[in-house]
Amino acid sequence: MTHKEISRRIVWVDLEMTGLDIEKDHILEIACLVTNANLDIVAPGPNIIIHQPDEILNAMNQWCINQHGETGLTEASRQSSISVQEAESQVLKFLSKHVHENRSPLAGNSVYMDRLFIRKYMPKLDSYLHYRIIDVSTIKELAKRWYPQEFSRIPIKKFQHRCMNDILESVEEMKYYRDNIFKKEMLNE
Template sequence: NLNHSWKYYSQKMSPKNNLIWMDLEMTGLNYKKDRIMEIACIITDDKLNVISTSQDYIINQPDDLLLGMNEWCVKTHSETGLTEASRKSSLTESVVEEELLKFLQKHVAEKECPLAGNSVYMDKLFLLEYMPRLAEYLHYRIVDVSTVKELCRRWNSSIYWKAPPKKLTHRALDDILESIEELKYYRQFMFTSNS
């Protein structure tokens, strides 16, 4: 049946199955007082093939916020160059929100595709607080790679221990690409498919 085949094919290839990968680097983990320093986005299809990659956006944050970061953030963001890049940036959260909305609108319909990433609930909290229109554009569900990892550690530890090591660069685009590769690994060894 040609009609049935086309329906099956269109569902399999539907942009509704795309994933919206985001990573944020912040001045800390308290979304009520800390702020976003860096954000990037990658759209993949349901097979985790990259469809499009956004620009890497570094947001200006004031010195009082940067100097008030906890020890981990001070050390890490200094070593990666993010603190200095944030100081020098002229971008605001509202400008970056607008740019990322335009990026998403080119590739996915509103409220159709979930946010994906590692411990991505934290990123979502910051989006809700500082980029609410961007957060509203996303589907309410999330795909959290750290959940898959934690379940694998409990239920199939041999696969967990053979997972590729993380580079821990703590820069937005690098971290997204690493999360995609991590989910590809778990997909290959933890999930079977008849397609």
């Protein structure tokens, strides 16, 4: 494996949180994996459920209470013994084996929000990641506007709201855009 090939890898991350308010919400789950530049999975990473105490879990908004209750994430977080610092350490250990520091962009759906929580709660991980982001949601919004026919055929997402499943769906979604949009002429209206 050449240095150039390793530096072209992409770090995919997804978080599940107690909400989207960076001032009061917390991370419940983190997962990551690494792909090569062609979006082939190089290494599946850890999927970690982080302990949060009842005072944090009970302060979630109604959407999170319902969603994380249905998926079992709320109870899994309650039962977990892994701190956010331990989760950060496990993810860093994994990434250090597969990507060079500050070389690989962070990717995912609405991953800017994940990055905000990583920056606040996992500063060592934030420092390890490259500052560039590949946000699948941006591609989705552009496809919706510029390539409506291709967008209408996008694979249907399951919206399971569990980290590793969401990452795998994001990788597949990006493959769809790569194969069906990035090689075509743009729609002229």
